[in-house]
Amino acid sequence: MNKVKGLKTKDLLGLRYLSAEDINLILDTTQSMKEVMTRPVRKVPALLGKNIVTLFYEPSTRTRTSFDVAAKNLSANTTNIGLAQSSVKKGETLIDTAKNLEVMGYDGVIIRHKMSGAPHLLAENIKGAVINAGDGCNEHPTQGLLDMFTMKEKKGDLAGKKVVIVGDIAHSRVARSNIWGLNKLGAKVVVVGPPTLIPIGITEMGCEVSYNLEKAISDADFINVLRIQLERQEEGLFPSVEEYHKLYGITVDRLKKCKPDVVVMHPGPINRGVEISSEVADGPYNVILEQVTNGVAVRMAVLFLLLSGKKPMLMKKGL
Amino acid sequence: MGIVIRGGKILEGSSQKEIKKDIFIQEGIIKSIAENIALPKNVQVIEAENLIVIPGLVDMHCHLRDPGDPEEETIASGTMSAAKGGFTSIACMANTTPPIDSPAAVRYVVSKAKQEGIVNVFPIAAATLGLKGTHLVEMERMIEEGAVAFSDDGNPISDPRILRLLLEYARPFGVKIISHPEVLAMSKNGQMNEGVLSTMLGLEGISSQAEELMVERDILLAAKFGAIHITHVSTAQSVIMIREAKSKGIPVTCDTCPHYFSLSEKNVDGFNTFAKVNPPLRTEEDVKEIIKGLKDGTIDAIATDHAPHREEKKKVEFGLAAKGMVGFETALPLALTFLSKEIPLAKIIKMMTINPAKILGIPKGELKEGAAADLAIIDPNAKHKIDIKQFASKSKNSPFDGMEVQGEIVYTIVEGKVVVKEGRLVPLK
Numbered sequence: 001m002n003k004v005k006g007l008k009t010k011d012l013l014g015l016r017y018l019s020a021e022d023i024n025l026i027l028d029t030t031q032s033m034k035e036v037m038t039r040p041v042r043k044v045p046a047l048l049g050k051n052i053v054t055l056f057y058e059p060s061t062r063t064r065t066s067f068d069v070a071a072k073n074l075s076a077n078t079t080n081i082g083l084a085q086s087s088v089k090k091g092e093t094l095i096d097t098a099k100n101l102e103v104m105g106y107d108g109v110i111i112r113h114k115m116s117g118a119p120h121l122l123a124e125n126i127k128g129a130v131i132n133a134g135d136g137c138n139e140h141p142t143q144g145l146l147d148m149f150t151m152k153e154k155k156g157d158l159a160g161k162k163v164v165i166v167g168d169i170a171h172s173r174v175a176r177s178n179i180w181g182l183n184k185l186g187a188k189v190v191v192v193g194p195p196t197l198i199p200i201g202i203t204e205m206g207c208e209v210s211y212n213l214e215k216a217i218s219d220a221d222f223i224n225v226l227r228i229q230l231e232r233q234e235e236g237l238f239p240s241v242e243e244y245h246k247l248y249g250i251t252v253d254r255l256k257k258c259k260p261d262v263v264v265m266h267p268g269p270i271n272r273g274v275e276i277s278s279e280v281a282d283g284p285y286n287v288i289l290e291q292v293t294n295g296v297a298v299r300m301a302v303l304f305l306l307l308s309g310k311k312p313m314l315m316k317k318g319l
Numbered sequence: 320m321g322i323v324i325r326g327g328k329i330l331e332g333s334s335q336k337e338i339k340k341d342i343f344i345q346e347g348i349i350k351s352i353a354e355n356i357a358l359p360k361n362v363q364v365i366e367a368e369n370l371i372v373i374p375g376l377v378d379m380h381c382h383l384r385d386p387g388d389p390e391e392e393t394i395a396s397g398t399m400s401a402a403k404g405g406f407t408s409i410a411c412m413a414n415t416t417p418p419i420d421s422p423a424a425v426r427y428v429v430s431k432a433k434q435e436g437i438v439n440v441f442p443i444a445a446a447t448l449g450l451k452g453t454h455l456v457e458m459e460r461m462i463e464e465g466a467v468a469f470s471d472d473g474n475p476i477s478d479p480r481i482l483r484l485l486l487e488y489a490r491p492f493g494v495k496i497i498s499h500p501e502v503l504a505m506s507k508n509g510q511m512n513e514g515v516l517s518t519m520l521g522l523e524g525i526s527s528q529a530e531e532l533m534v535e536r537d538i539l540l541a542a543k544f545g546a547i548h549i550t551h552v553s554t555a556q557s558v559i560m561i562r563e564a565k566s567k568g569i570p571v572t573c574d575t576c577p578h579y580f581s582l583s584e585k586n587v588d589g590f591n592t593f594a595k596v597n598p599p600l601r602t603e604e605d606v607k608e609i610i611k612g613l614k615d616g617t618i619d620a621i622a623t624d625h626a627p628h629r630e631e632k633k634k635v636e637f638g639l640a641a642k643g644m645v646g647f648e649t650a651l652p653l654a655l656t657f658l659s660k661e662i663p664l665a666k667i668i669k670m671m672t673i674n675p676a677k678i679l680g681i682p683k684g685e686l687k688e689g690a691a692a693d694l695a696i697i698d699p700n701a702k703h704k705i706d707i708k709q710f711a712s713k714s715k716n717s718p719f720d721g722m723e724v725q726g727e728i729v730y731t732i733v734e735g736k737v738v739v740k741e742g743r744l745v746p747l748k
Contacts, residue, residue, distance in 0.1 A: 201518045
């Protein structure tokens with residue numbers, strides 16, 4: 001916890017914009033934060049007096065709670081605003097909401113939004129730090145970071161490691177953050193899924209595409225399994241959940257043909273029997289719950305690096 | 320009082336080159352175009368040494384938002400913006416609120432333009448009632464009131480049978496049906512061009528096929544049932560198909576807009592809502608083919624698709640932002656900046672004057688004796704930085720702010736009346 005160096009950026013909008021150096025700084029800091037979490041008193045005063053708000057325009061339990069716990073472990077004050085309580089329904093714009101929060105003295109805004117780029121709009125318009133907790137199909141940088149942290153914990157340096165991401169790549173912000181981040185750390189990424197769920201030009205981001213799951217995972221170090229949203233079936237992007245499971249579901253039978261130390265990951269929430277079988281979800285291969293624990297540590301690191309050492313947001317006199 | 324424009328080079332009639340001549344204007348008419356006109360008494364002299372006198376620009380596609388949203392644009396502010404851009408005649412689309420789909424609505428636009436417009440305004444009427452694509456409008460009665468063409472622009476005419484009927488019904492009147500080519504089932508919730516960048520940004524893409532399928536359909540119907548004009552062509556394949564159709568003698572014409580040859584999808588990166596437009600900005604390969612199409616005459620005209628939007632419709636999440644950009648005050652500089660290397664000035668000007676005028680069937684776009692004195696005087700080489708704060712349009716939604724361009728509009732004259740002088744609007748009396 002003696003790091004004084006912070007991130008070069010005001011905000012965390014996406015792993016696309018971070019350097020390998022920044023990513024490593026966050027992952028190293030995460031290690032220290034994880035140590036804090038094992039103490040009998042899991043609280044350090046790093047962000048004492050700082051005000052942080054989670055602004056979630058999309059439902060979430062895991063990510064939001066994780067940020068909330070992370071901020072509290074660092075002694076920050078937290079407020080949670082969800083879509084139902086917010087002014088959105090009254091027609092207020094995102095910028096107006098943000099400006100209001102700013103003058104109440106929030107130092108950091110953690111935002112989840114169903115539209116890609118919403119955190120960028122926020123970041124351009126407020127002085128405080130903006131942390132992207134998932135925007136549309138664009139990025140979910142803290143998920144990408146916690147995935148990479150978990151991978152490093154399991155197998156060390158990621159250079160040359162093979163990561164296979166399986167599922168709805170087109171609509172996945174987790175996939176994008178993984179691809180950006182893993183590339184920067186030198187891992188090899190392969191995406192697998194039905195062609196209708198793999199977007200045009202994805203290889204330009206630095207990954208290979210395969211439609212053959214078994215071949216792709218045969219020499220993989222990690223399999224990152226994405227949640228299949230059932231509404232995609234309604235849109236006609238794939239014919240049925242059953243066929244999806246048959247083609248792309250992660251099962252014990254399939255894992256038996258992989259490297260013995262293959263690690264199965266999932267950002268949650270899982271659809272048992274669809275993208276992952278219960279046997280795998282509850283079995284020895286997966287690290288799904290460890291990912292959740294690491295998520296808190298990663299978010300502590302991000303909050304710490306973005307907010308500590310910065311002066312608290314001062315209220316303007318006369319306001 | 321008459322006007323003599325002296326010492327400038329002029330783009331006259333169908334000439335391919337600028338020739339140094341003077342112009343004498345009286346009572347709103349070009350009286351004579353000749354070398355060294357002797358100054359009659361009591362005339363205003365405009366010295367145009369080192370400048371070029373061109374026919375006033377003609378825009379065949381713009382949105383003036385009247386009736387609808389006077390905070391975004393009015394016919395007054397829209398025509399002032401047009402005048403600053405060197406336009407003397409503009410044709411406005413029918414997708415106002417309510418839409419221009421009745422003779423009374425056309426009359427409203429015409430009379431409002433007469434009251435407050437400072438350039439000529441030609442309404443393009445809706446092709447179908449309520450822009451719904453199901454029932455034909457009363458074409459003859461609307462032409463009587465001043466409609467010059469028919470279009471559901473903003474929406475495609477999705478039902479091919481309705482388009483066929485429109486093409487057939489319009490034939491006796493000699494007016495054009497203008498197609499906005501978009502297959503809505505393909506473009507769906509799309510936010511930008513589909514490609515590497517839409518994938519990187521996690522934005523729903525609009526494939527170029529969403530446009531091209533409709534262009535192909537339009538060509539097939541035009542070949543059989545009557546002439547069509549396709550507006551805001553944005554993709555390489557659209558240009559290629561139209562080129563082929565023209566070579567077969569199919570009665571199809573088309574236009575593109577300055578943003579389709581000066582910008583690409585890259586301008587969207589960073590979730591830049593000012594670069595959100597429909598059809599979307601495409602790739603650099605598309606831009607190349609658009610320029611090729613302008614050069615070889617496949618694309619007949621450059622139209623602005625001037626689409627004013629109030630600030631709060633752009634300062635929102637990309638997915639919520641309105642599509643479109645203002646265009647009058649940047650069109651000519653962009654054309655000169657991005658096309659001059661490939662296309663001679665005279666040809667660029669034709670695509671912004673006589674060509675669109677002919678497609679609309681309006682007697683505009685040419686400098687000739689006896690014609691209305693609609694003209695602009697430009698300095699084609701003057702460099703400047705685009706500054707949205709200087710726009711006369713009520714809306715400032717332009718992705719070109721700060722861009723270094725060449726070409727300045729020095730004077731705009733509408734029916735003998737100077738409306739822009741030294742690049743500034745002349746205050747109304």
